Amino acid sequence: ILSELRALDFLPLTLRKRARELEDAHIKLEQRLGREVNDEEVAAEVGLELEEYYQIKRIAGLSFISLEDIGFSSKEEKDNLRSYLISQNTDSLTLSKIKEAEDCLAKAIDELAEKEKLVISLYYWEDLTMKEIGKVLDITESRVSQLHSQAVRKLKKKLQSLAF
CATH class of the missing domain: 1.10.10.10 (Winged helix-like DNA-binding domain superfamily/Winged helix DNA-binding domain)
Structure with missing residues (x-):
């Protein structure tokens, strides 16, 4: 079962592991300092530049859903959604x-x-x-x-x- 779940995960195992390391470092740092810590402190603790730290957190937090999962099953429904999104002329x-x-x-x-x-x-x-x-x-x-x-x-x- 575990290998099937891993196969469904779109993130590489190394990135998932790195995200867990960040979470662990955050918890340990809070425990050691006895207060809430900020992202800069956690990034420094694990030896990352702040931008790299944010990138790992951002990517690790992504998830995908299919249009079918949210009720767009027919081609017509998908085309209508696509047309709507394209018609939104947001600059x-x-x-x-x-x-x-x-x-x-x-x-x-x-x-x-x-x-x-x-x-x-x-x-x-x-x-x-x-x-x-x-x-x-x-x-x-x-x-x-x-x-x-x-x-x-x-x-x-x-x-x-x-x-x-």
Whole structure:
């Protein structure tokens, strides 16, 4: 089974291993320093330039889905989607700004504490309620709300400092 799962992974094993090393270094560094650490500290810890560190994290976080998986099974549906995407005359500057904002948000989320990151992920990407998140994390709904508010404040502050 393990070899079948590995065959489905589009990333080389070495890159997947390197991403795990970054995660391990992040955890160990936080434990050693007794505080949250930033990307620069983790990159320095593993001996990488910051850009290389971000590149590994970005690539390791990618995943692919097929159009069929999201409900576009017929050729007509795929063609309609393609036409729609082509018809969107979004200029490259706007696309660039959107991409930059997404990258900044992803980086800001990545800098959150693990529980905050998990709450944000479960709430916004998995569409769980605060009550459901509380059950998953074995904490009260009130604590989930606190973590969510805390994370959102940090994200707003970070994005405002970057002028987004």
